Amino acid sequence: xxxxxxxxxxxxxxxxxxxxxxxxxxxxxxxxxxxxxxxxxxxxxxxxxxxxxxxxxxxxxxxxxxxxxxxxxxxxxxxxxxxxxxxxxxxxxxxxxxxxxxxxxxxxxxxxxxxxxxxxxxxxxxxxxxxxxxxxxxxxxxxxxxxxxxxxxxxxxxxxxxxxxxxxxxxxxxxxxxxxxxxxxxxxxxxxxxxxxxxxxxxxxxxxxxxxxxxxxxxxxxxxxxxxxxxxxxxxxxxxxxxxxxxxxxxxxxxxxxxxxxxxxxxxxxxxxxxxxxxxxxxxxxxxxxxxxxxxxxxxxxxxxxxxxx
Amino acid sequence: xxxxxxxxxxxxxxxxxxxxxxxxxxxxxxxxxxxxxxxxxxxxxxxxxxxxxxxxxxxxxxxxxxxxxxxxxxxxxxxxxxxxxxxxxxxxxxxxxxxxxxxxxxxxxxxxxxxxxxxxxxxxxxxxxxxxxxxxxxxxxxxxxxxxxxxxxxxxxxxxxxxxxxxxxxxxxxxxxxxxxxxxxxxxxxxxxxxxxxxxxxxxxxxxxxxxxxxxxxxxxxxxxxxxxxxxxxxxxxxxxxxxxxxxxxxxxxxxxx
Numbered sequence: 001x002x003x004x005x006x007x008x009x010x011x012x013x014x015x016x017x018x019x020x021x022x023x024x025x026x027x028x029x030x031x032x033x034x035x036x037x038x039x040x041x042x043x044x045x046x047x048x049x050x051x052x053x054x055x056x057x058x059x060x061x062x063x064x065x066x067x068x069x070x071x072x073x074x075x076x077x078x079x080x081x082x083x084x085x086x087x088x089x090x091x092x093x094x095x096x097x098x099x100x101x102x103x104x105x106x107x108x109x110x111x112x113x114x115x116x117x118x119x120x121x122x123x124x125x126x127x128x129x130x131x132x133x134x135x136x137x138x139x140x141x142x143x144x145x146x147x148x149x150x151x152x153x154x155x156x157x158x159x160x161x162x163x164x165x166x167x168x169x170x171x172x173x174x175x176x177x178x179x180x181x182x183x184x185x186x187x188x189x190x191x192x193x194x195x196x197x198x199x200x201x202x203x204x205x206x207x208x209x210x211x212x213x214x215x216x217x218x219x220x221x222x223x224x225x226x227x228x229x230x231x232x233x234x235x236x237x238x239x240x241x242x243x244x245x246x247x248x249x250x251x252x253x254x255x256x257x258x259x260x261x262x263x264x265x266x267x268x269x270x271x272x273x274x275x276x277x278x279x280x281x282x283x284x285x286x287x288x289x290x291x292x293x294x295x296x297x298x299x300x301x302x303x304x305x306x307x308x309x310x
Numbered sequence: 311x312x313x314x315x316x317x318x319x320x321x322x323x324x325x326x327x328x329x330x331x332x333x334x335x336x337x338x339x340x341x342x343x344x345x346x347x348x349x350x351x352x353x354x355x356x357x358x359x360x361x362x363x364x365x366x367x368x369x370x371x372x373x374x375x376x377x378x379x380x381x382x383x384x385x386x387x388x389x390x391x392x393x394x395x396x397x398x399x400x401x402x403x404x405x406x407x408x409x410x411x412x413x414x415x416x417x418x419x420x421x422x423x424x425x426x427x428x429x430x431x432x433x434x435x436x437x438x439x440x441x442x443x444x445x446x447x448x449x450x451x452x453x454x455x456x457x458x459x460x461x462x463x464x465x466x467x468x469x470x471x472x473x474x475x476x477x478x479x480x481x482x483x484x485x486x487x488x489x490x491x492x493x494x495x496x497x498x499x500x501x502x503x504x505x506x507x508x509x510x511x512x513x514x515x516x517x518x519x520x521x522x523x524x525x526x527x528x529x530x531x532x533x534x535x536x537x538x539x540x541x542x543x544x545x546x547x548x549x550x551x552x553x554x555x556x557x558x559x560x561x562x563x564x565x566x567x568x
Contacts, residue, residue, distance in 0.1 A: 112397065234547075237540050256558035293395060300461055303465070
């Protein structure tokens with residue numbers, strides 16, 4: 001049964017949209033990522049205009065992340081203090097990033113820049129996470145080290161000596177506020193450039209650079225995603241008029257339920273198992289992006305795109 | 311169901327009223343009157359069957375359907391740079407219809423002679439001559455016009471907005487009919503249906519009808535809100551998202567515990 005999306009100006013079988021929402025929502029609850037890095041390309045692949053896909057994606061992620069964050073908050077996995085510091089950095093980085101995006105769009109070929117940045121960032125993060133998790137899994141099987149969290153990163157020792165020290169009780173860390181602020185800024189900047197929520201960058205950053213426990217990083221990330229995506233949804237609605245509420249409601253329906261199952265499954269898996277699954281998905285998206293850049297397109301002519309949105 | 315009722319009304323109109331009109335007036339060609347395409351939430355494209363009366367025996371028919379509003383559009387051209395496919399040029403295309411369909415009862419080349427072709431300007435070649443392509447970014451090349459036009463046709467045909475079909479109009483005695491598809495990519499506005507009855511390279515009759523596509527119900531309400539009350543729409547979208555997220559989180563409360 002088809003449903004017409006009034007802002008996108010096209011119709012789809014509603015089961016396809018709900019199915020995509022459910023799949024991405026599940027991953028959101030499981031990994032603590034907003035799912036934008038997966039949802040936006042998927043929506044574009046089925047034919048939704050990139051500008052509508054990016055904007056509506058933010059709105060549905062806001063709902064899915066709210067549901068997931070609520071679940072994690074109840075389980076005690078949200079470090080509110082850490083989340084707020086990261087959020088301030090993220091909003092600052094995002095604002096700077098939007099200006100860079102504007103500049104790049106004026107220069108032309110923004111579409112290529114997005115894909116190229118996707119390939120480099122996803123490739124780097126995905127590979128690093130995959131090999132680290134694989135190593136941890138192997139060692140835990142041979143009982144060389146106890147299974148669970150990665151070793152505390154060396155970078156965190158450096159930041160622990162900087163000014164503006166703060167105690168993050170929930171994460172069990174004492175470090176400089178400059179540290180999570182900088183991480184938030186970098187992720188916010190990249191998120192604006194790549195048109196996604198940034199969870200797939202933030203979760204590994206919190207685990208590998210800040211040194212937070214995996215499950216706490218997941219919950220805290222969902223919390224900051226709620227605020228970030230709410231801000232982006234509003235900005236997209238008033239600037240580009242590209243938020244399609246019908247599309248969003250259908251994606252909600254699948255994703256909020258999927259997110260709850262994701263949270264439940266995340267409790268059944270160990271940290272390194274969650275990380276290796278996420279790394280495989282990140283690498284698959286990277287391969288798809290690289291494929292799009294290398295393979296001869298069906299039509300050399302395409303409608304000029306609006307580019308990334310967040 | 312609704313479409314069937316409309317088709318039935320159109321058919322009854324054809325049977326009872328049109329012959330009288332056709333005889334009474336000078337029209338040798340008549341189509342059913344204008345109607346509307348309603349783009350509600352259930353709209354997934356629509357096929358409309360047109361019926362008509364052809365008073366000239368042995369004549370052939372050519373139908374052209376075009377959109378009334380045809381704003382310029384921007385297209386990008388990709389090219390290989392080292393190993394990667396990149397957008398290397400951008401063009402502004404004007405004087406090109408958003409929607410363009412041509413149907414005929416025989417092969418077009420058998421109906422239209424050179425003179426008629428020149429005066430009616432029907433077909434992709436005529437479009438190609440009329441289209442204006444202006445380069446906005448990149449270095450112009452000799453094949454730009456050709457490559458961009460061919461790419462545009464491919465793009466539009468894929469979206470169901472352009473089509474040329476020979477032998478598509480069924481003529482049965484003095485009656486004829488054809489199906490016109492409006493894909494889900496149809497935009498709001500008027501669509502003009504022009505119909506010519508041609509025999510031996512001479513136009514024996516012509517008629518013109520209009521069909522309007524418009525959003526209705528929730529689809530119309532949301533579009534108006536998004537475009538004309540965007541601050542309210544943005545706040546509304548955020549409130550809906552957070553409320554639904556919290557509600558679902560709360561519903562699952564008992565099932566996600568330790």
